[in-house]
Amino acid sequence: MRFPASLHFSITSFFIRNALKRRKRFPLVLMLEPTHRCNLLCAGCDRIRLQAEEQSADLSLRDCIDSAIESGAPVVTITGGEPLLYQDLRPLAAELLRLKRHIYLCSNGLLTESFIEEFEPHSRLTLNFHLDGMEENHDRIANKPGTFAKALESIKKAKRRGFRVSTNTSVYKNSDTRELERLFALLKGLRVDGLLVSPAFSYERVENDIFLTREEAVRRFLDMAPLFERFPFISSPLYLDFLMGKRKMRCTPWGNPTRNPLGWKSPCYLITDRYYSSFAELMEETDWDRYESGADPRCRDCMVHSGYEATVMRTAFSNPKDLARLALWNLKKS
Numbered sequence: 001m002r003f004p005a006s007l008h009f010s011i012t013s014f015f016i017r018n019a020l021k022r023r024k025r026f027p028l029v030l031m032l033e034p035t036h037r038c039n040l041l042c043a044g045c046d047r048i049r050l051q052a053e054e055q056s057a058d059l060s061l062r063d064c065i066d067s068a069i070e071s072g073a074p075v076v077t078i079t080g081g082e083p084l085l086y087q088d089l090r091p092l093a094a095e096l097l098r099l100k101r102h103i104y105l106c107s108n109g110l111l112t113e114s115f116i117e118e119f120e121p122h123s124r125l126t127l128n129f130h131l132d133g134m135e136e137n138h139d140r141i142a143n144k145p146g147t148f149a150k151a152l153e154s155i156k157k158a159k160r161r162g163f164r165v166s167t168n169t170s171v172y173k174n175s176d177t178r179e180l181e182r183l184f185a186l187l188k189g190l191r192v193d194g195l196l197v198s199p200a201f202s203y204e205r206v207e208n209d210i211f212l213t214r215e216e217a218v219r220r221f222l223d224m225a226p227l228f229e230r231f232p233f234i235s236s237p238l239y240l241d242f243l244m245g246k247r248k249m250r251c252t253p254w255g256n257p258t259r260n261p262l263g264w265k266s267p268c269y270l271i272t273d274r275y276y277s278s279f280a281e282l283m284e285e286t287d288w289d290r291y292e293s294g295a296d297p298r299c300r301d302c303m304v305h306s307g308y309e310a311t312v313m314r315t316a317f318s319n320p321k322d323l324a325r326l327a328l329w330n331l332k333k334s
């Protein structure tokens, strides 16, 4: 199976509970950024610049836990910044597991060694490594030689210790399909449990000449189509259809709300109009219709998974054919 049965059960029961309560909008994945500090300065990331400009202190452990409880999302993606720089990462992960949350712990792989050695693998914990190309290009995007080699070493170590491991690859204007094919083959050979893919998107504070327009993204992902059959992707087939221009979708940014040291970020992981002090305020005060309709010009080229994978789940739970397709896809191994 591509995803553990326990994750399926959590998501399905979560949808049913929310449907019974007649809630129109609810989060599936909390994007939790305990720190904006990072040990890299990647080309496509705005968080390190944000840290330098706004000097935000890390979230306290209590704030992190309260945010997970407040949002109620069954999945928590711990991201940043580099989460391994967060001093309370271990108690945070342990408490989230105790609260029965599924965790995706995102890392560049440079500091994961001690976590892998000290923390016990768990079926609800996945270590997610960011890899944007083969060695030369990945290290260039990360702005640090040796990053690729270290991430690979961490992946091998995590697999040996029995962790679930996935990777996330952002596709840029200059990404080469054949190179990505070699990367995915390498990761499959290392028995990585799942591959995620998304077009890199023009964050507000980052220069945009490295990002694909929506039209370019569709062409690039169509070119990559054969890879989606050959390698163990966990980007859903409905989302991949959207990336290949075969399906229209509307963003559901409330499906992946972001909590970081500055507050609850509105409207989404990528763009910021304002911060709220509580999750309830974020949900009540944000003009969701504006972003769901695509009326905001900043959304024009955006196709990122944090905006659209929640749309996939919502679509599937209202369409039995799509739900059956997702269920069969999850059972199939690549």
Ligand code: SF4
Pocket (backbone or CB within 6 Å): 251, 252, 253, 267, 268, 269, 270, 271, 291, 298, 299, 302, 303, 304, 306, 307, 308
């Ligand atoms: S499409 Fe969605 S995820 Fe993308 S920038 Fe707009 S609101 Fe954010």
